[in-house]
Amino acid sequence: MTTNHSKQEQDAIQQQIRPDVDKDFSFKWLIILLALLGACILALYFMNFSGSWGNQADFGAFGDYVGGVLNPVLGFATVGLLIWSLKMQRDELSLSRQELALTRQELKETKEETALSRQAMEAQVAHLKQEAKLNELRGMLSAQLDIINECLSNSVHIGDGLNTTFRAILNNESIVQNRHQQLRHLFRATTKNPVQKIGKRLEIQIKLFAFLCLEYSKESNSPTYALPYLTNALSLLENFNDFQPQNILKDLMEDIGARITEGKEQATSPSESL
Structure with missing residues (x-):
């Protein structure tokens, strides 16, 4: 029973660590992907409009360009982050339920072991009481036989x-x-x-x-x-x-x-x- 408990605890710990590792890994790749996407947008702009820094109209056009390209991307990223957050919450909730189920199982087993121990203790106490009473009766029977033998003699x-x-x-x-x-x-x-x-x-x-x-x-x-x-x-x-x-x-x-x-x-x- 102890081996089963340790194995279940190890599985629960691994399940608890794995979502955290996956979450950190996914978040890092999302940041890297967004940074690469921004760098690509800037590179495309400067490759097509190379030269001096340009005037105010050029910066306005650049802003419109960046906003028009990044807004859909950021919106998609926001939806992805929301889905990813919901998935993480679901995994954490599932893990919490598993831990709760393990805790309930351990409590149930502990309760059963306690009940068995109590029954064994009660049986032992009852046996000791019975033996004490039998010893007392044997002593009384021996005393009675002595009195009877005295009367007979x-x-x-x-x-x-x-x-x-x-x-x-x-x-x-x-x-x-x-x-x-x-x-x-x-x-x-x-x-x-x-x-x-x-x-x-x-x-x-x-x-x-x-x-x-x-x-x-x-x-x-x-x-x-x-x-x-x-x-x-x-x-x-x-x-x-x-x-x-x-x-x-x-x-x-x-x-x-x-x-x-x-x-x-x-x-x-x-x-x-x-």
């Missing part, structure tokens, strides 16, 4: 001198298989107990983790990147829903399941595999 007294963890409860391990009904009752009891205290906290953290996973999946513009988080959230929701079935848990499982299916389809599509 906390010791819970389930009676008869037995202690277990919510990890064992949700995984239905052998130590709690015969006590699920009792544990569900303790979870729903109105009186506070360790099962209810830790279980309620775990329920809130699992739901929050699921919401964050869905948000991360939407912000990343690709469910594939969120598959590990979504799969982990779905497993936690299913286990907790088996222990305490809830409509909100089922809705979250449906939403996360749809995002997981979408991510797997995208991961196996030809464009993704490339």
Whole structure:
């Protein structure tokens, strides 16, 4: 683009210089032609009327002769100069239009380049904002997993001198298989107990983790990147829903399941595999 601009500028400069050179050249030749014509007229007169300077009548005749011969010539020269002046004005006007057209083209190209630069900058800013939000969500997801793991690992007294963890409860391990009904009752009891205290906290953290996973999946513009988080959230929701079935848990499982299916389809599509 820069090469085209320099070539156009050089052509414009040459076009601007050429009329000035032609104008000076034509004007000089016109003066020379008029001088030669005047010299020829004087030479013809003195060749035919040679001798002394003559009297007043001779000078009068000479004046009539010069005026009669030069007046038509000067009139023709005046018309020629007028035509030549109009031609020069037309050339200058044409040159001005060309320069104006070049200026408009340069302004248009500059405007397009500015628009492209602005779009690239806006896209870069949007990308940086998205990356910052994704990093923030990843940090929150990591913090939520730490809290969930802490709740799952906390010791819970389930009676008869037995202690277990919510990890064992949700995984239905052998130590709690015969006590699920009792544990569900303790979870729903109105009186506070360790099962209810830790279980309620775990329920809130699992739901929050699921919401964050869905948000991360939407912000990343690709469910594939969120598959590990979504799969982990779905497993936690299913286990907790088996222990305490809830409509909100089922809705979250449906939403996360749809995002997981979408991510797997995208991961196996030809464009993704490339």
